[in-house]
Amino acid sequence: MDFSWNQEQKRLFSEVESFARAELSRDLVEADREGSFNRGGWEAMGRFGLPGLPVPREYGGLGCDPLTTVGCLERLGYACADNGLLFSLHAHLWTVVVPLLTLGTREQKEKWLPRLCRGRGIGGNAMTEPNAGSDAFALQTTAQRQGDGYLLNGHKSFVSNAPVADVLTVYATLDARLGPAGITVFLVETGTAGVSVRPINKMGLRTSPTGEVSFADCWVPADARLGDEGAGAFVFTRSMTWERGCILASAVGAMQRVLEMSVKYARQRRQYGQAIGKYQQIASRLVAMKERLEVARLLLYRTAWLLSEKRPAYLEAALTKKYISEAWVATCEDAIQVHGGLGYRVETGLDRELRDALGSRIYSGTNEIQCNLIASLLGL
Template sequence: LNGVKTFSSNGPVADLAVTFALTDPEKGYYGDVTTFLVEKGTPGFRSSKKWDKMGLRTSPIGELVYEDAYVPASAVLGKVGAGSTQFTHSMDWERACLVACHVGTMERLLEKAIEYARTRKQFGQPIGKFQAISHRIADMKVQLEAARLLTYKAAWELDRVRTVSMDASIAKLFVSEALVQTALDTVQIFGGYGFMTEYEVERALRDAVASTIYSGTSEMQRNIIARWLGL
């Protein structure tokens, strides 16, 4: 195997790398990609650069390098040439599971926003009494419930049929962008305190930013949805 994977989640600490490689260039990426399980310590395989990130710091990201890395036939996951199908199916699962985590984070942020709006007083009353704050929180609740239902829909389809790429992409697109907006709204409600590292909402915003990038950017999700619509 030869190549470089620039952004590999948990790459610096992983003992095993699930690797998708082109095994027949003539057939292309949709014709002959094979999945390999490459173990740490395999000759020619190493983790090089470790990236510093603005968020999700408990999950290190590094660069994986393959330089004439020899892997035996027993390292093939499934069948030779089945990698594209395996990748698509695994991404459906990944996106459905990720958005479930996002829904949990959104729920936590909504709880913190409501709690703060009830206890923080300004001009003699809780800030939740101001329409600018209460309407923002109401919108957060709407976003949360819509995100929850899209997540349930994707999970239900995943349990029912094999290919759910469009439903998974719809959920990934909406929920990840809703998470970022919810985090921004929460920081805004907290005001100056929301910008301080002492408060968890600051970290939540930094972590949320990556949600529209990893597991396929929002632009990629729109491409997938459009393709399923025949465009």
């Protein structure tokens, strides 16, 4: 077992870090308050090729294997504190770019991937509905065959990137009586007649725009279908392995950043005549943060390695998502406690880190759903 990165990977990671520091830093207190998306940052990421990290160069991507991809995303999370911007990047990558790459036709890839990889198009995923959250396959959005295409009708209640997206993967049913076997996925351009987006407000990841999306007699051509009719459950399951396995790569970088900030503070801040890091209770929190970071990293790398090897990783992806999200939240809580009153002040940025982290226990399937899944894979 070799845990080292090669020279090329190290060079790329260092370029990603330098890029993030130079091009993605901004006043996050204000951006968070206003919920503003860093469009310029997204375009800069596009020039670097980050929105197409795992996509072959022939389609405009950087051609990285999954392990190198998560390594880059981890460095990005370490060097860029805009968790919202990076969440938008993850939503784009795992719910649109990778499904297109793995399941799209040559024509679909040629049409969409070059612009999606180069920052000239943003993707989002429209699955969740008011009555279909964890029970995702209970969705009610319908697709009806009409002419040489389909008519979509329905409402999606939580779509990351929707207000800024150019294309959405939309899950709809051709026949609700068929259950999961009726679900079909469509690539829908947000400018299509019948699509409307209403931005929504949220507690964290505020720099990642989110919206509700409605489809009212929205006609899409047959070649907008991703995969076969009724293949929605398959597309979802395939995408979820990538998504759950990789979506918290930047969170691992964020955990490292928050740990370093907290260690620095614990060494500087003196009370009762000595640095607070000398008090066992403070040191124990920092040790727990370090332990979580290392376990999170191992899970992340192992799942990405399985993906690189094209081996099944369904169980590992669920474990990775569940563990890292809980670890990220706990780490932010510890960091706030180590910083005392300063940790509670908005300008320190830790309240934002915690609010951003909390979302990760809910998206990509809540942690309760991951728990059910892991239990069933254990044979329970």
